[in-house]
Amino acid sequence: MANRDAVSRILPKVVVGGGEVKKKNGLADGRNRRALGDIGNLITGPAVGAKPQTKVSRPITRRSAAQFIAKGQEPVQKNTKKPLVEATKGVAGRKVGVPAKAETIAVICPDEDVKITEEISLNERKVKKSGKTLTSILTARSKAACGLTNKPRIQIDDIDAADVNNHLAAVEYVEDLYKFYKLSEDENRPRDYMDSQPEVSARVRAVLVDWLIEVHKRFELRPESLYLTVNIIDRFLSEERVPRRELQLVCVSSMLIASKYEEIWAPEVEEFLTITVNAYARDQILLMEKAILGKLEWYLTVPTQYVFLVHYIKAAVPSDQEMENMTFFLAELGLMNYTTAISYCPSKLAASAVYAACITLHKSPRWTDTLKHHTGYSEDQLMECAKQLVSFHSGAAESKLKAVYMKFCCPDRGSVALFPAALQEMLI
Template identity: 45%
Template sequence: MATRNHRAVAAPQPANRGAAVLAGRQKAAAAAGRPDRRALGDIGNFTNIHVIDGKKVQLPEGVNRPITRSFGAQLLKNAQANAAVANKNAVAPALPAVARAAPKPTKKAPAKPVPRPEQAIKITAGSDENRRPSEGAARSSSAHKSRKKVVSTLTTVLIARSKHASGLTGKPKELIEDIDKLDGDNQLAVIDYVEDIYKFYKAAQHESRPTDYMGSQPELSTKMRAILTNWIIDVHSKLELMPETLYLIMYMVDRYLSLQTVARRELQLVGIAALLIACKYEEIWAPEVSEFIHLSDNAYTRQEILGMEKAILNKLEWNLTVPTPYVFLVRFAKAAGSGDKELEHMVFFFAELALMAYSMVTFCPSMVAAAAVYAARCTLRKSPLWTETLKHHTGFDELQLIECANILIRSHAAAPDGKLTTIYKKYTTEEFGRAALHPPAAVPGLV
């Protein structure tokens, strides 16, 4: 019993007993000649940082006494005072020199309580305290300007009137018209991917194009080609074939003549075989070979026509799916004025004149179609001659079309007195709006 009571009332061990034991062990290790290693302290037991009232306070060196409530309060007060002095010394150098040198006010201001370290003011990027003086001045000046009343002086009024009279007023930029907005219910218009189709056409039109072949055709001339074209257009009209058939025929003729030398006697045979192939490709009911024999006044036999048909297909490698001017004419005429029949007839009149002119063979189909639209608008005196909508869909501006349009307008002026009048007579009828009867255009820049 005595022993148990003695253990129960044993005096508490000193707070730094563990530190003393650890120091004694280090001295013994040094005396024994072992390498001097830094001992790891007991984690959490022998550090100088203590938590007092929820705040971490670092004890001064040499303090070994227990942390009582009164001693902890005194340590916390000293730590707060030291933090306040440190903050004051850190802010003082940032103050302007004039502010530090300013005399103290005569009236003593009431002392402000020293803020605790955890109550430091947080300054955000958008607060007025953190904004630079230049920003505040700029905002105040802009606000002042906005409140300033605008006074119209005599000079400003005269300048505005002069600009309005000379047409220099700021005009809104011309918008690109949505030419497919009325075809939402028309599945054949394929408005969802019509733009992608024409992007493909514009890229594919440069492949397998006819070249300037007259220099390599010793027995042919541009006049003979014009006679053949005039005859093909007449046959196309009598048989009431589709418009796209005509443009495919002329493509095959020019492409074959670019690749193969042809005798004068066989030139019409090339045209007849091209007619037969295009009708098989485009028409629902293609004419028979006997009809073409009759149209050529029995100049060629059945075997000759079928033999030339095979020769053309082999030379063209059976590639007939090409973008002709017709596919671009449909789209560009729609962009020029959907529903304008007079303009549409005039566009196709110039497009067929382009088939007659050998000088138009080397131009790409999209440029031929765009030039036909431009020449038609010039003839009908449309204003403006070229719009942003047409520029967007054709990809050409006015300067790029001048040369082609010049050829077409000259052809229109010479059509009434020419010997090859099939196109002119066709477009003087009521069916085609008497487009050929319009006086030729006189556009500045077209000489």
């Protein structure tokens, strides 16, 4: 306050536009920073004793009036005939006479508490508004690197929510279990053994599996036993050459092993002798059982196709009994075909059976985000295998091997074998 009073006594009062203006900073000659001049502003003011100009590009502030007094009005007299210069940020030296659409906006002077008006073109304002700042660019790159871009959220249903209170379901371990199954399924897959088995062909194997499905149905065994039986047969034939006369013995002994592993009450050896019409003796079945276990090193805990089927059917939306029966029907058709069973891993066969069942039953959508998440396969990855399963379905009624077809023609299986097969065009 003391400095302001001292400056007011030194500088005379000047009337500008009808108001009194006092100089705020003392010793203008030594401390003149020319804040307005630094950004290209030239302000015209009235000469001493003359009438104030009516057209001024901006209101004259107290600082600019003090600068005019200190300089004796020289800038005004020298530039009275020169065109006014627009002060626009980023565009210096634009003349007022140049035709351009502009609008007047209010700007706060950085050194003063006085609003001044500037004429800025609309084009420049659009550039300012639409221009991307460095912060926005870096933020976008960071989000992209971290995977946080604005992608649509994937809806994954909790398929195990209904089994939370079922301690036998082991819901807290399900995800880890199926991750392990996917990692270990290739280690237990049978290799292509047809070249090493001179007396075994794909047709002979299909006849054996067709017969095993009938035996499995007669004994009323669990589905796990059927899939494990076929897995044991294929793995044993991959390691050991078997003559044709012993193929049925291998099948009987493999089902006996699978039944002991999966069933609560496994069939007796005498029951298998009856099934084979006493073609083999009791000791032969027991010796073959021992030979198979020794060749497989007693390793029976393998992820078969059934393990993945039950999990993927739960992920099917909507899932019902008809969907389950159709899936198992297509899966067993694929189990009989040697090329399909050997070429594809169990998880892919199971996922393809679910996908083909969705198409056959006209489910919409055919493949959901939940199924893709739990199976790990997309539609394109399953297309080839699904086409094979659909072709087996279309020819099941005319095939001579009708065990699977007759099994799923029964009303207790929903008679899904009688449903029309999906068109190949629907799989494109």
